[in-house]
Amino acid sequence: TVGQKTFTNDRIFAPYYVYKGKAAFSAEPIPPKFCKVDSGIRVKRQGFIMMTFSPSVGERKYDWQRKQMFALSPTEVGSLLALGPNGSCDFFHDPAMQTSNAGQVRKSLSIKPSPDGTGYFMSLSVTNNITKTNDRFSVPVTSAEFAVMRTSFSFALPHIMGWDRYSSQPPVFKEENAT
Amino acid sequence: TVGQKTFTNDRIFAPYYVYKGKAAFSAEPIPPKFCKVDSGIRVKRQGFIMMTFSPSVGERKYDWQRKQMFALSPTEVGSLLALGPNGSCDFFHDPAMQTSNAGQVRKSLSIKPSPDGTGYFMSLSVTNNITKTNDRFSVPVTSAEFAVMRTSFSFALPHIMGWDRYSSQPPVFKEENAT
Amino acid sequence: TVGQKTFTNDRIFAPYYVYKGKAAFSAEPIPPKFCKVDSGIRVKRQGFIMMTFSPSVGERKYDWQRKQMFALSPTEVGSLLALGPNGSCDFFHDPAMQTSNAGQVRKSLSIKPSPDGTGYFMSLSVTNNITKTNDRFSVPVTSAEFAVMRTSFSFALPHIMGWDRYSSQPPVFKEENAT
Amino acid sequence: TVGQKTFTNDRIFAPYYVYKGKAAFSAEPIPPKFCKVDSGIRVKRQGFIMMTFSPSVGERKYDWQRKQMFALSPTEVGSLLALGPNGSCDFFHDPAMQTSNAGQVRKSLSIKPSPDGTGYFMSLSVTNNITKTNDRFSVPVTSAEFAVMRTSFSFALPHIMGWDRYSSQPPVFKEENAT
Numbered sequence: 001t002v003g004q005k006t007f008t009n010d011r012i013f014a015p016y017y018v019y020k021g022k023a024a025f026s027a028e029p030i031p032p033k034f035c036k037v038d039s040g041i042r043v044k045r046q047g048f049i050m051m052t053f054s055p056s057v058g059e060r061k062y063d064w065q066r067k068q069m070f071a072l073s074p075t076e077v078g079s080l081l082a083l084g085p086n087g088s089c090d091f092f093h094d095p096a097m098q099t100s101n102a103g104q105v106r107k108s109l110s111i112k113p114s115p116d117g118t119g120y121f122m123s124l125s126v127t128n129n130i131t132k133t134n135d136r137f138s139v140p141v142t143s144a145e146f147a148v149m150r151t152s153f154s155f156a157l158p159h160i161m162g163w164d165r166y167s168s169q170p171p172v173f174k175e176e177n178a179t
Numbered sequence: 180t181v182g183q184k185t186f187t188n189d190r191i192f193a194p195y196y197v198y199k200g201k202a203a204f205s206a207e208p209i210p211p212k213f214c215k216v217d218s219g220i221r222v223k224r225q226g227f228i229m230m231t232f233s234p235s236v237g238e239r240k241y242d243w244q245r246k247q248m249f250a251l252s253p254t255e256v257g258s259l260l261a262l263g264p265n266g267s268c269d270f271f272h273d274p275a276m277q278t279s280n281a282g283q284v285r286k287s288l289s290i291k292p293s294p295d296g297t298g299y300f301m302s303l304s305v306t307n308n309i310t311k312t313n314d315r316f317s318v319p320v321t322s323a324e325f326a327v328m329r330t331s332f333s334f335a336l337p338h339i340m341g342w343d344r345y346s347s348q349p350p351v352f353k354e355e356n357a358t
Numbered sequence: 359t360v361g362q363k364t365f366t367n368d369r370i371f372a373p374y375y376v377y378k379g380k381a382a383f384s385a386e387p388i389p390p391k392f393c394k395v396d397s398g399i400r401v402k403r404q405g406f407i408m409m410t411f412s413p414s415v416g417e418r419k420y421d422w423q424r425k426q427m428f429a430l431s432p433t434e435v436g437s438l439l440a441l442g443p444n445g446s447c448d449f450f451h452d453p454a455m456q457t458s459n460a461g462q463v464r465k466s467l468s469i470k471p472s473p474d475g476t477g478y479f480m481s482l483s484v485t486n487n488i489t490k491t492n493d494r495f496s497v498p499v500t501s502a503e504f505a506v507m508r509t510s511f512s513f514a515l516p517h518i519m520g521w522d523r524y525s526s527q528p529p530v531f532k533e534e535n536a537t
Numbered sequence: 538t539v540g541q542k543t544f545t546n547d548r549i550f551a552p553y554y555v556y557k558g559k560a561a562f563s564a565e566p567i568p569p570k571f572c573k574v575d576s577g578i579r580v581k582r583q584g585f586i587m588m589t590f591s592p593s594v595g596e597r598k599y600d601w602q603r604k605q606m607f608a609l610s611p612t613e614v615g616s617l618l619a620l621g622p623n624g625s626c627d628f629f630h631d632p633a634m635q636t637s638n639a640g641q642v643r644k645s646l647s648i649k650p651s652p653d654g655t656g657y658f659m660s661l662s663v664t665n666n667i668t669k670t671n672d673r674f675s676v677p678v679t680s681a682e683f684a685v686m687r688t689s690f691s692f693a694l695p696h697i698m699g700w701d702r703y704s705s706q707p708p709v710f711k712e713e714n715a716t
Contacts, residue, residue, distance in 0.1 A: 010219035012341065013219060013220070016340060031345060031350075041549060045353060079680075081684045081685075082680045082683070143258075144254050145254055146261070148254055148260075151336050156337070156342060157685065162549065163692060164346045166693070167696050189397070190397055190527075193521055195432070195519060208524050212530055322437075323440055323447075326437070326440035327519075338525050368573075369578075371580065374611070391710065392708045402711045509691050509695070513694075
């Protein structure tokens with residue numbers, strides 16, 4: 001009954017879903033990418049929390065083919081965690097930033113307090129100048145759902161930064177005579 | 180003295196008990212269920228925190244045969260975590276929801292501040308129309324006991340969502356030439 | 359460079375020390391004890407955070423032979439975590455409780471806000487009616503030291519409850535046809 | 538697809554960077570050093586969070602050759618975690634403390650609220666009497682960046698204290714007849 005720890009190396013899919021009348025979103029952490037360096041391994045690209053929005057197409061039905069995504073960086077996650085009861089924040093992303101297509105697609109995610117002060121509105125707007133489309137999703141989030149996000153995003157933040165790797169190393173020993 | 184990590188694959192039983200004069204309850208996390216998908220594994224059913232109440236049948240004696248259970252979903256756990264000093268919340272479950280027996284058994288769990296403002300009352304009511312019974316349990320929870328629940332439920336929340344699995348995967352490497 | 363996780367099975371000693379003019383204390387988590395049951399393993403005795411106090415016997419010298427100990431239960435840890443800026447708490451232990459020696463040794467640990475409101479006093483009093491001794495230790499704790507205790511005790515609480523074991527199990531799979 | 542957990546034993550490099558106009562800093566946890574004792578392993582030297590500052594030498598360019606470092610002890614991390622909205626703290630280190638070179642190099646790290654109350658200034662000053670130099674770095678930190686530091690430092694604190702080792706041990710069993 002006591003054996004060795006076994007783990008799956010497969011990718012994990014454990015999104016947190018919030019389904020509401022006009023749209024739904026899911027949140028899911030994506031780990032950082034590492035590269036090898038002489039003395040160990042180094043974070044090459046930070047992880048993020050992927051927010052995916054979809055429009056409602058009927059009662060409890062959502063069209064995930066028409067999904068739009070927004071990747072929250074560690075500092076954007078910090079912004080969400082720092083949000084006070086009536087605070088709000090806005091993030092702007094350009095998926096083609098620093099390429100020749102810069103400015104063609106603009107994404108913005110906003111978090112605003114709901115009028116009754118009990119929760120927030122999470123809204124994603126995607127303006128695509130190439131396809132001449134403008135998608136907008138708005139999902140009301142209760143204080144309970146926001147508490148789940150706050151707690152799970154706090155848990156995930158060290159992970160997407162790569163800091164959880166520090167705890168999975170064997171203990172380091174100090175030589176006897178060193179000071 | 181330094182060897183390989185060994186773990187038990189057996190089920191863990193580590194309930195947190197609160198024993199009071201008229202009833203007791205225990206709280207225990209139940210992990211999510213996964214299924215295999217092409218590219219990895221996916222949460223099939225979310226986990227929960229199982230609350231189990233039992234009536235007192237004498238000094239420090241409780242009749243666990245007459246227990247009643249209530250499974251807190253991740254969002255219900257979020258509701259408990261978001262509770263302010265004088266906040267309260269109520270959850271309603273129907274164990275036979277979306278079956279032909281819907282409405283026959285109704286469960287409600289309520290958390291209300293105690294009159295002196297130092298803690299909460301956790302109360303479970305189970306009305307069974309088939310057996311014509313109505314069980315009601317109420318357990319006063321001190322601020323210290325609630326702090327244990329708040330801290331341990333915060334810890335357990337990412338686990339019942341399946342998010343702790345993200346940290347148990349090997350580091351992902353980025354190819355040299357990729358951007 | 360990528361190998362298998364190796365761990366030590368040896369006991370870990372990682373006390374957090376607070377050294378002050380008249381006394382010092384250390385805090386250290388002690389894991390729960392488990393027993394085997396038919397369907398898995400169960401917590402048999404909860405863990406605790408061991409507080410150890412020693413008197414000062416000169417500049418930066420402490421006599422750990424004259425130490426006195428106090429084991430904080432999970433709920434007592436919760437009491438410390440719930441402490442507001444001007445809150446205080448007192449715990450009373452009888453090491454011989456429910457034996458014929460009950461009442462011979464009485465221990466009390468108190469946490470009180472410091473007069474200037476910037477920290478706390480941690481005080482341990484041990485009255486031994488058999489040896490006719492009364493040991494008393496009082497250690498001023500800064501807000502920084504208390505923040506270390508609050509953060510590390512929050513981390514350790516699920517561990518001394520046995521809840522960290524839930525995360526070290528392999529994922530549970532749900533059969534295809536089950537609902 | 539389900540195999541054994543594999544880990545790297547290589548050193549991990551996962552600094553959190555804050556880049557601003559005149560300077561940048563990174564923060565990175567450094568684990569404690571252990572030594573073997575008869576009954577297990579003991580923390581020999583506590584870990585810390587290493588803060589590394591570098592001056593800007595052009596747009597988005599920093600001269601890491603001219604970096605200065607400051608190692609935050611667990612209690613200094615606690616001081617940062619305890620910081621209220623308008624709080625500030627100052628830490629002073631002498632890298633040659635208790636040697637014949639004491640007092641030659643003085644380092645101070647200060648955290649002060651920004652005038653508009655939305656963030657902090659992290660400033661490092663290093664005065665070297667031998668080289669007759671005085672380096673000073675000041676980096677404005679937004680509330681979002683400070684929330685990342687607060688969350689990741691809270692995560693790292695038990696790690697640099699060695700407390701995460703307690704969770705990586707196999708469960709301890711209690712003999713049947715013991716009380």
